[in-house]
Structure formats: C-alpha cells, structure tokens
Amino acid sequence: MRKLAVILPFLLSLTVLAQERDLRIGIMRQRTISSLLVMSSRGNCTVYADGVRQGEIPLNDGLRIEATGRGLTAKSLKLNIAAKKRIEVVPRMAHSGVRLSLLGTKYPERSYPGAVEVQVSGGKLQLTNTAPLEAYTAGVVQAEAGKEHHAEYYKLQSVSCRTYALCNQRKHAGEGFALCDAVHCQVFHGICKQDSILQAVEATKGMVMVDPDIKMIHALFHSNCGGETVNAEDLWSKQEPYLRSTPDAYCLAAPHATWKKTLSKAEWLGYLERKFKVKDPAKQKALLNYEPMCRDLYLGNTFPHIPLKAVREDLKLNSTWFKISTTGDKVLLEGRGYGHGVGLCQEGSMRMAREGMNYLDILHHYYKDVHLMDVSSLEFFREEEPMPAIAGPSRK
Ligand SMILES: [Zn+2]
Ligand SMILES: [Zn+2]
Incomplete structure (x- = not known):
C-alpha cells in the first residue's frame, strides 16, 4: 500500500496533466468532402502544412482547403499553401476551436473544440478534430442525450460517455484517430452550447467508472429495458460482474416501454x-x-x-x-423495452433523476460495485498497465 503522502503530490500533478488531455476524433468521415472552409471560433489560429508552420489566420479570415491531384492546397487572404499530406489549423487561445463549413453543400456550419487536421486520401479530404476530453464529452452528451433533462441525468451521461470514450480510444487506432463521430462510437457534432450539459460535465470533470480491479468499465446503455436489464453474457458471450440483470420499475411508463x-x-x-x-x-x-x-x-x-x-x-x-x-x-x-437491455436504462434513469435520486445512486443501480475515479488517479494506480498514449498535435 502506498503512503498517502507519496500519492497526493502525484495525484495533484496528474490532475493538472489531465486538464490537457485531448482525443483525436475522426469527424464527418461518411461524407465525401473535396473542399472545406476553416475559420477560428476565437482568436487567431496557426496553420501548419505537413508539420511546418506557415502563418496565422485571424478571426475575420478563413482558410479554404481543397484536395488536388498531388495533395492539398489552402488559401486565405494572406496565405497560399500547398501540402503533400496534411494541413493543421490550431487555435492559439485555450478553450477556442474552429468552425467548419463544407463548401458547395447545404450542410450546416459546425463548431469544434480544439484543432482540426485535414488529410487527403484518394482525392478526398479526411478530417480529424483534436478535442479536449471535457469539451468532447459535453458534445457527445448533447448529441446522445437530447434536450430538457434533469441535471442529475446529464451528470450520469457525462460520466458514462467519458468512460466509454477513454475505454474505447483504440477503436480506430489503425486509421490514425481514437473514435469516430457516428453511432459506431459515440455521436459527436462539435461544441456543446447547452448550459445545463456544460455544468454537468464540469461537475463530474475527469470522472470515470471503474470496477473493483480499478479497470474502466464498458459503460453500456440502452433506451428502455422493459422492466429488467440483461446480463452481459446474454448479449456477448463474456460475463462482466458489473453488468448484471437488475429489475427496473422506473421505465415501465416511458415512451419505449x-x-x-x-x-x-x-x-x-x-x-x-x-x-x-x-x-x-x-x-x-x-x-x-x-x-x-x-x-x-x-x-x-x-x-x-x-x-x-x-x-x-x-x-x-x-x-x-x-x-x-x-x-x-x-x-x-x-x-x-427498446435496445439490447445491458447496463444503464436511459428512460429508467431519466425518471429516477426527475424523482430526486442523485446520479451516483442511479449509476450504482445499473452498474454493480463500480466506483467513480478521476482518470488521472486511475493512470497512477494502473501504472503497471498504462493506458495507451493519445496522439495529437501539441497545442501551441
Ligand atoms: Zn467508430
Ligand atoms: Zn428500464
């Protein structure tokens, strides 16, 4: 057992490090994009071509990036750049991001937290957003949970989406990013603009669910369990001690019961x-x-x-x-019911939140014997089996 006096300074320093954690998210990958306008959402952005700094674009300018036969071109009022493989647009200010507009389409402009990297493959542009973990979590909760829920429900969704992201960050490792932005991973449409969700993410900052062996759990959820959730081994063949069948009377009057x-x-x-x-x-x-x-x-x-x-x-x-x-x-x-029935029942947990249960009690109802832990402490306790490093352009 480590002495607390030794652990505490470590935990404090790791907490500081955790604030800078980024996730590489493959965005809009299902679309065929050949032309794109990138703008800053706050302050200047630095532009890199194949890793070499080219200059900056100010807030009132935009960078038009296009796929060419040989690679990429990027133009703004002041910059005229060619790149073989990739162009990165990195906000200079903390908590800033980029706005992306797909030219020649009716697709609405989207704002993303952090930097964007544009690569070319087969004449098409492929986009990767290097998103800070907490901003990513808020964006996922907004896209996955929807509007007008109770604060406690947003908190449990924040913990659950954050845990899923970190537990699955090798899912697209072969493609050069951590997670995609579609239902295959977690739906993510960029920056969250809903205050109640942002507050819930902040209130649970860095928190993930772990099992008694201090391993992050598969935080599965579904729409409605129909009155009883399902054992993990009934869905996959693998048993998980925290994914056990449990009765649930809270979802019986919900829309998908x-x-x-x-x-x-x-x-x-x-x-x-x-x-x-x-x-x-x-x-x-x-x-x-x-x-x-x-x-x-x-x-x-x-x-x-x-x-x-x-x-x-x-x-x-x-x-x-x-x-x-x-x-x-x-x-x-x-x-x-609606869905596979394993893990957290969304409609049941929405009602529990409305009836005054706090998010920890709700999580414990659906996930057996789990604990909440700050992800930075988790890395410290699991130093014999470190989490994979997250690649990403260094924030300037
Ligand atoms: Zn995916
Ligand atoms: Zn249920």
Missing part, C-alpha cells in the same frame, strides 16, 4: 422454417402462442434453440423480450 409488430402467419412460420428449420407442426403451433415467464435467451422450448438475439436482428424488433399471439392469419408480437 412496449412495442407491437404484426406479421402474417405465413411470414412468421416461413421465417422460423427457413432460418431455424422449425417444420414440426406441434413446434410451429407452440410458437404461434407463447408468453415468456421472464427475459429469455431462446424462443419457446424448442430444440434446436432459437436465439432471440437473432430473431430480433432479422425481424428488426425493438427488443428480444416479447410474447406471441395469433388470431386468424395474424401473428402479433407484443414486446417490452
């Missing part, structure tokens, strides 16, 4: 026969009227097993939890 889908008898039985070889009339009959006693993994008591995960995917159902009834030629599936 129930769902219905109607199919014809021929569609339903045809699907079961094609995919799972259910041909026996007695088995088919059993699957026309069926009600699970609890959340199941397999449909009915048939053999071979029919995994509900596959049925959900194939028929695009909101969840794997549903009962079946048949009237005439119509098969009615009546389901509960």
Whole structure:
C-alpha cells in the first residue's frame, strides 16, 4: 500500500496533466468532402502544412482547403499553401476551436473544440478534430442525450460517455484517430452550447467508472429495458460482474416501454422454417402462442434453440423480450423495452433523476460495485498497465 503522502503530490500533478488531455476524433468521415472552409471560433489560429508552420489566420479570415491531384492546397487572404499530406489549423487561445463549413453543400456550419487536421486520401479530404476530453464529452452528451433533462441525468451521461470514450480510444487506432463521430462510437457534432450539459460535465470533470480491479468499465446503455436489464453474457458471450440483470420499475411508463409488430402467419412460420428449420407442426403451433415467464435467451422450448438475439436482428424488433399471439392469419408480437437491455436504462434513469435520486445512486443501480475515479488517479494506480498514449498535435 502506498503512503498517502507519496500519492497526493502525484495525484495533484496528474490532475493538472489531465486538464490537457485531448482525443483525436475522426469527424464527418461518411461524407465525401473535396473542399472545406476553416475559420477560428476565437482568436487567431496557426496553420501548419505537413508539420511546418506557415502563418496565422485571424478571426475575420478563413482558410479554404481543397484536395488536388498531388495533395492539398489552402488559401486565405494572406496565405497560399500547398501540402503533400496534411494541413493543421490550431487555435492559439485555450478553450477556442474552429468552425467548419463544407463548401458547395447545404450542410450546416459546425463548431469544434480544439484543432482540426485535414488529410487527403484518394482525392478526398479526411478530417480529424483534436478535442479536449471535457469539451468532447459535453458534445457527445448533447448529441446522445437530447434536450430538457434533469441535471442529475446529464451528470450520469457525462460520466458514462467519458468512460466509454477513454475505454474505447483504440477503436480506430489503425486509421490514425481514437473514435469516430457516428453511432459506431459515440455521436459527436462539435461544441456543446447547452448550459445545463456544460455544468454537468464540469461537475463530474475527469470522472470515470471503474470496477473493483480499478479497470474502466464498458459503460453500456440502452433506451428502455422493459422492466429488467440483461446480463452481459446474454448479449456477448463474456460475463462482466458489473453488468448484471437488475429489475427496473422506473421505465415501465416511458415512451419505449412496449412495442407491437404484426406479421402474417405465413411470414412468421416461413421465417422460423427457413432460418431455424422449425417444420414440426406441434413446434410451429407452440410458437404461434407463447408468453415468456421472464427475459429469455431462446424462443419457446424448442430444440434446436432459437436465439432471440437473432430473431430480433432479422425481424428488426425493438427488443428480444416479447410474447406471441395469433388470431386468424395474424401473428402479433407484443414486446417490452427498446435496445439490447445491458447496463444503464436511459428512460429508467431519466425518471429516477426527475424523482430526486442523485446520479451516483442511479449509476450504482445499473452498474454493480463500480466506483467513480478521476482518470488521472486511475493512470497512477494502473501504472503497471498504462493506458495507451493519445496522439495529437501539441497545442501551441
Ligand atoms: Zn467508430
Ligand atoms: Zn428500464
């Protein structure tokens, strides 16, 4: 056990370091971009071409970047630059950022925190935003959680999105950035402008969730669990002690608590026969009227097993939890919940927050035996297994 007197100075210095942590986010990668206007959102920006400083663009100027056959060109009122591989625009002031406008499109201008790097590949521009962790977290909470929620809900979303980002920062390592800005990672449309979210991010600054071994957790969440969350091993094959099934009465009256889908008898039985070889009339009959006693993994008591995960995917159902009834030629599936059901139930936690529970109690309800920890302290306690370094242009 380390002595507190030794630990404290370390923690303090690491906390200072943590304030400068940046994440490289691949932005707008699904779009084909050949021309782009970059402007500063506050103060001057320094421009680099292939790592060499070229000059500055002031607040009232813009840098027009285009892909050419040989690389990139960039022009402003004063600068006229060519680069082989990349152009970086780095704000000089702290807490500043860039505004990006895709020329020749109706795509609205977006503001991003921190610097932007523009690379060229196959004649197309590829953008990477080097975003400070906290500004990134706020942007994700704004895009993922939506408006008009309780402060405690925004706090738990801040912790959850921050934990996810740091836990998954190797997801796009092969492509030269940490996370993308789409649902594949976490949706991120740039700077958050909502005060209530910014306050929640500040109130939980640097905080991530860890398990009893002080490892960051997979902070999974879903829209509505339907009344009971799912064990991790029922979704993946891997068990996680903090992702355990738990009852949840708070989401039962929420918008995504129930769902219905109607199919014809021929569609339903045809699907079961094609995919799972259910041909026996007695088995088919059993699957026309069926009600699970609890959340199941397999449909009915048939053999071979029919995994509900596959049925959900194939028929695009909101969840794997549903009962079946048949009237005439119509098969009615009546389901509960929306999403995979593992981890935090968003609609349940929204109601808990509205009813006065604080964000820590809500997180502990959905994630078993987890602790909150400042990410800088986490690195110190895990020095035998350090977190991967985050690449990014040094802030000037
Ligand atoms: Zn991704
Ligand atoms: Zn729920």
